[in-house]
Amino acid sequence: MERKKQLLREAVDRRKENRRLRKRNRQWRWFSRLFLAVLLVSVVLPCFFFLRVAPMHPEMWSDQVEKKVVVPEVEYDVFQRRYNESVENGFCLFGDVDEDIVLVREVEWVEDPEIQRKGRIRFDCIKAMKKNWRRLLFSSDFNFLGTVHTHPSGAYLSRADARNLGSSWWHKSVKGVFDGRELNFFSYGEPGEALEMSVISFGGWYRA
Incomplete structure (x- = not known):
């Protein structure tokens, strides 16, 4: 038991x-x-x-590579329309990096930067990315390229701009400066030397 x-x-x-x-x-x-x-x-x-x-392009970091930035005339007009000597303005760039060229397909003006005044601007492109998320994910030739901001005078990178480009190498292929007359682009490889740039006029096929 x-x-x-x-x-x-x-x-x-x-x-x-x-x-x-x-x-x-x-x-x-x-x-x-x-x-x-x-x-x-x-x-x-x-x-x-x-x-x-925002795919990385290591070839953009090399000072031995020379790429040409191509901006369609209709997109270049966005910089001119939004240029203001009183305050700096910011823009987000979308397009594609090819073997020889960086093709800017679309320019988005930043409406509400975090800081905006004469001589300084701070902004991001999160809102522009959200707006274009379908094209960014599903179009092979529509990526985030970088940014452009305006200067009251002189289309060159300031020391702060160069530092910013140096810290954002992993998601920005180019950084541009527009002073109302001249537009220059710079890359991580040579932040002190402007890339070759041209404004061209052609049909709407460049948009993804």
């Missing part, structure tokens, strides 16, 4: 232990799925987004 009671207790204990192990396994599976979901959202998707939206 005592033997049967002991066997029964052991069977009950094993059943409890099995339940506890199954519960722990369910918790670990749930935790693993949660961890993978967080990893996907926080690491994988942002990496995919930036590689797709």
